[in-house]
Amino acid sequence: MCRWVFGKISIAFVLIGLLLQTAQAGDPERSGERVYQAVCQYCHETGIGPKLTGRQLPSAYIQHVARNGLRAMPAFRITEISHQELASVAKLIETSNGGVE
Ligand code: HEC
Numbered sequence: 001m002c003r004w005v006f007g008k009i010s011i012a013f014v015l016i017g018l019l020l021q022t023a024q025a026g027d028p029e030r031s032g033e034r035v036y037q038a039v040c041q042y043c044h045e046t047g048i049g050p051k052l053t054g055r056q057l058p059s060a061y062i063q064h065v066a067r068n069g070l071r072a073m074p075a076f077r078i079t080e081i082s083h084q085e086l087a088s089v090a091k092l093i094e095t096s097n098g099g100v101e
Pocket of ligand 1: 036039043
């Protein structure tokens with residue numbers, strides 16, 4: 001009985017260990033579309049922030065604002081949006097002709 005309980009507990013620890021390992025492996029990079037839809041759209045398609053798409057805003061400016069914030073616009077840290085993800089979303093906005101689908 002005691003051995004049986006101990007066995008279950010060690011299996012639980014192994015499973016927790018595996019879960020932690022997968023979490024550490026890091027999430028895969030999100031595409032520019034995913035980041036835009038998950039983060040930027042919430043304010044920038046609802047009138048809280050100005051419309052960004054179709055304005056040919058330079059990618060460098062978009063990345064600067066997203067990293068540093070601008071008045072009411074919050075700054076996003078690298079743990080929230082990676083460099084690669086920010087570069088993708090900035091390029092997407094810069095080259096968009098009015099909307100991101
Ligand atoms: C919580 C709401 C919110 C979110 C989320 C948000 N923004 Fe903003 N953003 C704003 C507001 C508000 C402004 C206007 C700031 C001002 O001028 O006071 C702004 C301004 C900007 C500007 C400057 C626009 C201009 O006309 O010069 C850029 C570029 C920008 N945001 C990019 C982004 C990007 C890229 C994302 C997603 C990674 C994002 N924002 C997410 C609220 C948000």
